[in-house]
Amino acid sequence: MTESSGARSATSTGARSATSTGARSAHETHDYDVVVVGAGGSGLRAAIAAHEAGARTAILTKSLLGKAHTVMAEGGIAAAMGNVWPEDNWQVHFRDTMRGGKMLNNWRMAQIHAQEAPDRVWELEEWGALFDRTKEGKISQRDFGGHRYARLAHVGDRTGLEMIRTLQQRAVDLGIDVYMECTVTRLLKSGDRIAGTFGYWRETGSFIQLNAPAVILATGGIGKSFKVTSNSWEYTGDGHALALEAGGSLINMEFVQFHPTGMVWPLSVRGLLITESVRGEGGVLRNSDGKRFMFDYISDYFKAETADTEEEADRWYDDHINNRRPPELLPRDEVARAINSEIKAGRGSPHGGVYLDIATRRSAADIHKRLPSMYHQFKELADVDITKEPMEVAPTAHYVMGGVEVDADTQAATVPGLYAVGEASGGMHGSNRLGGNSLSDLIVFGKRAGEHAAEYAAKQSTRPTASSAAVEDAIAAALKPFESNGGENAYAVQHELQDVMFDLIGIIRTGEEMQRALTEIEKFKGRAARVTVDGGRAYNPGWHVALDINSMLTVSEAVARAALERKESRGGHTRDDYPMTDPEWGKVNLIVTQTDGRIAIERKPLPQMPNDLMSLFEEPAK
Amino acid sequence: MSRDLQMRVWRGDATGGGFVDYTVPVEEGEVVLDAVHRLQATQAGDLAVRWNCKAGKCGSCSAEINGLPRLMCMTRLSSFDPGETITITPMRTFPVIRDLVTDVSFNFEKAREVPAFAPATDNAGGKFRMAQIDVERSQEFRKCIECFLCQNTCHVIRDHDENKPAFAGPRFFIRYAELDMHPLDTQDRQKMTQEDEGLGLCNITKCCTDVCPEHIKITDNAIIPMKERVVDRKYDPVLFLGSKIGLRRDSGRTVVGPAVKRGGPSPIKHPATTVEGDASDAEVD
Numbered sequence A: 001m002t003e004s005s006g007a008r009s010a011t012s013t014g015a016r017s018a019t020s021t022g023a024r025s026a027h028e029t030h031d032y033d034v035v036v037v038g039a040g041g042s043g044l045r046a047a048i049a050a051h052e053a054g055a056r057t058a059i060l061t062k063s064l065l066g067k068a069h070t071v072m073a074e075g076g077i078a079a080a081m082g083n084v085w086p087e088d089n090w091q092v093h094f095r096d097t098m099r100g101g102k103m104l105n106n107w108r109m110a111q112i113h114a115q116e117a118p119d120r121v122w123e124l125e126e127w128g129a130l131f132d133r134t135k136e137g138k139i140s141q142r143d144f145g146g147h148r149y150a151r152l153a154h155v156g157d158r159t160g161l162e163m164i165r166t167l168q169q170r171a172v173d174l175g176i177d178v179y180m181e182c183t184v185t186r187l188l189k190s191g192d193r194i195a196g197t198f199g200y201w202r203e204t205g206s207f208i209q210l211n212a213p214a215v216i217l218a219t220g221g222i223g224k225s226f227k228v229t230s231n232s233w234e235y236t237g238d239g240h241a242l243a244l245e246a247g248g249s250l251i252n253m254e255f256v257q258f259h260p261t262g263m264v265w266p267l268s269v270r271g272l273l274i275t276e277s278v279r280g281e282g283g284v285l286r287n288s289d290g291k292r293f294m295f296d297y298i299s300d301y302f303k304a305e306t307a308d309t310e311e312e313a314d315r316w317y318d319d320h321i322n323n324r325r326p327p328e329l330l331p332r333d334e335v336a337r338a339i340n341s342e343i344k345a346g347r348g349s350p351h352g353g354v355y356l357d358i359a360t361r362r363s364a365a366d367i368h369k370r371l372p373s374m375y376h377q378f379k380e381l382a383d384v385d386i387t388k389e390p391m392e393v394a395p396t397a398h399y400v401m402g403g404v405e406v407d408a409d410t411q412a413a414t415v416p417g418l419y420a421v422g423e424a425s426g427g428m429h430g431s432n433r434l435g436g437n438s439l440s441d442l443i444v445f446g447k448r449a450g451e452h453a454a455e456y457a458a459k460q461s462t463r464p465t466a467s468s469a470a471v472e473d474a475i476a477a478a479l480k481p482f483e484s485n486g487g488e489n490a491y492a493v494q495h496e497l498q499d500v501m502f503d504l505i506g507i508i509r510t511g512e513e514m515q516r517a518l519t520e521i522e523k524f525k526g527r528a529a530r531v532t533v534d535g536g537r538a539y540n541p542g543w544h545v546a547l548d549i550n551s552m553l554t555v556s557e558a559v560a561r562a563a564l565e566r567k568e569s570r571g572g573h574t575r576d577d578y579p580m581t582d583p584e585w586g587k588v589n590l591i592v593t594q595t596d597g598r599i600a601i602e603r604k605p606l607p608q609m610p611n612d613l614m615s616l617f618e619e620p621a622k
Numbered sequence B: 001m002s003r004d005l006q007m008r009v010w011r012g013d014a015t016g017g018g019f020v021d022y023t024v025p026v027e028e029g030e031v032v033l034d035a036v037h038r039l040q041a042t043q044a045g046d047l048a049v050r051w052n053c054k055a056g057k058c059g060s061c062s063a064e065i066n067g068l069p070r071l072m073c074m075t076r077l078s079s080f081d082p083g084e085t086i087t088i089t090p091m092r093t094f095p096v097i098r099d100l101v102t103d104v105s106f107n108f109e110k111a112r113e114v115p116a117f118a119p120a121t122d123n124a125g126g127k128f129r130m131a132q133i134d135v136e137r138s139q140e141f142r143k144c145i146e147c148f149l150c151q152n153t154c155h156v157i158r159d160h161d162e163n164k165p166a167f168a169g170p171r172f173f174i175r176y177a178e179l180d181m182h183p184l185d186t187q188d189r190q191k192m193t194q195e196d197e198g199l200g201l202c203n204i205t206k207c208c209t210d211v212c213p214e215h216i217k218i219t220d221n222a223i224i225p226m227k228e229r230v231v232d233r234k235y236d237p238v239l240f241l242g243s244k245i246g247l248r249r250d251s252g253r254t255v256v257g258p259a260v261k262r263g264g265p266s267p268i269k270h271p272a273t274t275v276e277g278d279a280s281d282a283e284v285d
Helices: A041-052 A090-100 A107-126 A159-174 A238-245 A293-297 A310-316 A332-344 A364-370 A372-382 A437-459 A468-483 A490-504 A511-528 A541-565 A611-617 B032-042 B105-112 B132-142 B149-153 B161-166 B170-180 B190-195 B207-211 B218-235 B237-244
Strands: A028-031 A034-037 A057-060 A177-179 A182-190 A193-201 A207-211 A214-217 A256-263 A284-286 A354-357 A391-400 A403-405 A418-420 A588-595 A598-605 B003-013 B016-026 B062-065 B068-071 B086-089 B096-098
Touching: A034 A041, A034 A193, A034 A238, A034 A437, A041 A057, A041 A159, A041 A214, A041 A437, A090 A107, A090 A611, A107 A159, A107 A437, A159 A437, A159 B105, A159 B132, A182 A207, A182 A238, A182 A468, A182 A541, A193 A214, A193 A468, A207 A468, A214 A238, A214 A437, A238 A403, A238 A418, A238 A541, A238 A588, A256 A332, A256 A372, A284 A293, A284 A332, A293 A332, A332 A354, A332 A391, A364 A372, A403 A418, A418 A437, A468 A541, A490 A511, A490 A541, A490 B032, A511 A541, A541 A588, A541 A598, B003 B032, B016 B032, B032 B086, B062 B149, B068 B149, B068 B207, B105 B170, B132 B170, B132 B218, B149 B170, B149 B207, B170 B190, B170 B218, B190 B218, B207 B218
Parallel strands: A028 A207, A034 A057, A034 A214, A057 A177, A214 A418, B003 B086
Antiparallel strands: A182 A193, A193 A207, A256 A391, A284 A354, A354 A391, A588 A598, B003 B016, B003 B096, B062 B068, B062 B086
16 A cells, blocks of 8 residues: 555545635535545545655545446556557557547647557456456456557456446545535635635535645536436536636536437437447447448548448457458447438437347357346346347437637646646547547546646645635625526426437537527526525535536537537537538647636647657558 | 226335325336326326337336336336336335436445456457457446446345445445456456455345346356355355466456555536525425
8 A cells, every 4th residue: 555655635634614704504624635536536636645655635425435427438448558459559559549649639638648548447446346357367458449459457347337336445544535416516716726616515415615725627528518418417528617617727618428329218218329349249230121231331531541441340359460440440430420420310229219130140158157237228228138139229419529728748737736637638539529538538648637736735835715705706606596586496407407408409519400409498597596595505406506507507508509600510529510520620629718607718729749659640541 | 998007106216205106197008107208298297207219228216106216217007007107206216316316326435446447458459359258248237237227126235225335235246247258358346346345245146137127147047157256256165276376367368456445536416506495396295
């Protein structure tokens, strides 16, 4: 066990339950060096790193420890360890990542990610993770969309659970302070600097203030703004909204990943994720005519490296060197658009999807071994035996490429003391993320964010302190839904917003529809201000939703405005009115900021990739 | 397709509560959690329920449905008779916070007592070599989603709060078994599992296995093998003598005790204040 050189937080952090004078209610305050908001893979990894660097560290999470959305990650962790294909290395991984993101990725982040992912995976193993093995006893690696070689370290199809449990057990072993079921509603500042977090305990509804010079946002994504999504209730874009409100900026918000394969039936589970591993393990997509349609959707961009016959595609699973990859394993944006087109052309399944077939491709025993969660999920929720029948699938809102704009090496946002990591940060994945690159992103940049936040905190000669006026304001905002008698139902506003976002800013977009969405969002803002909450403050989900809506509206507007601005199609942003990819747009990122509640968009040139990395793209693609 | 479902939901908090009857429209293919969500959105905005993934992967929405410990997200309405009233109560083994939400911090405290995985230090940086067949035994236990239904149903603590300090429960017995069966661990937790974590209190009724949504064979594959090893070491005269005269060391592992002492300050934090005058105003009968 690593003992930190700094004071251990459990004992040294005085629970100085201060009372803000004149406040409506007393609330507890605690002092830390680094506060991590979110306890998924990136938050836990950041907290471990900050603690090991000697910082007094706290983790705040909206849920219980170990329940964060990371548990839903199924396929694996991309890392060029070369265990299955010795030809693999960080340069190939870097190149795949950049091409998957249609070259809009922050090159430095993509480089760091590809270089450091193997060490972070091995570290998980040293902390107790038990990955599936190769015949030589090394960590097994599986194929995934957009990755040239089998690269994903995995545990069956429950890799995210393995990651979060390993990190959770590590954090508990280190004795890091954990505040479970706490929601942060404000970032506190002192002048320009971050001064801590303000929020509430879900259990009691009482307020809690953590004073800290450094705050790491590890709050995940925004998928809950969309009706059909693979994301849980937590994904309300809190970190994105908190950063904007605190003066930070967001990048790449127009890019939302629709995972090609979500469940469509029963309605109750619509959007629930079906892992890309089904295709990595040999599964294929068919339309209602039984046709393996992906061969009709190979874009010029990936033509050279994609098989154009079923025979070549099927040979590839055993021989990656002499065959090109099956089109089912194109990056997610390409596959999602193809499925969408087949459904729109009337070649869909009875419940509005297409068929994903593993039953005729692999033995029942193989399916049980390699895809146990998928078997279980379909058997129990849909009465479908995937070893005998095909699955019905359609795209589902899955991941936001956009996030807090951060420095590539340190994950520092533009606000001093603020850091962001994982899905809450932006830049790493460009316009489209490759499967498997999320879990690796979490641990590579989690470690960096924790270390740099700890270093920043140690360097501050004075502790920043939030003004009591700012705290009073945060209290008033949090209690507002109890005092309003506008009569709006928080759940209704939330559901209607989800409909609007999915229907008007979904997988295929037009300028006219996005304008309409923005008009609707303005109306929702008015209704959100009139939400009235029943009951008291103790564990009251109606109140929690009433507060979450504000973040959801902020990120929804950010997505809509950025998407309206980018007049081209690229990655997770497809416009019917601008269907082509435009090289000029390939040179700019869109940056979202907020002043006095108003969102603004500016264009910023992409950072210039150095020549030695550029040369990696010159070899002929295969 | 839509029909009306009769539901009885326990509403209340630590000071008391009771059942409230609701009628909720439901659709084909829905699960109990869908009905609870609709209830929240349309009739009981402040109904407290814990949930996350709604896919059986996070283990948040544990409750007792018609008396059986289940995940609400994995219990399909079609598994009940159409006219049947569905009764939902919070897990009984843990203190109620509000409505269907319980305080499960017992489990997070037990987790702190587990001495962490400790591999040999000269084995780092991708040098681990383990055969698939050797990791599979532990992998079964790492499927655990920590829904704590096994803890909830275990009769050693279900109606016996007094046993809680000395009993880690099935969830943690599979954790100890997992580490015990890890090919590269260097620590021996068998003695502490028996003496500090209460393995001996389990009398193998398999209730935990019955309720596990991940179908982990908790009793057969974790608890019984651990009990057998403990008994072997203690009572097998050959093993006993061998260990005494230094001819035999059981595992080459270092014997360890609990990672933390019980009752000390915990890094798992709880609210320091409550909100005055705040009480549930749900009508109960």
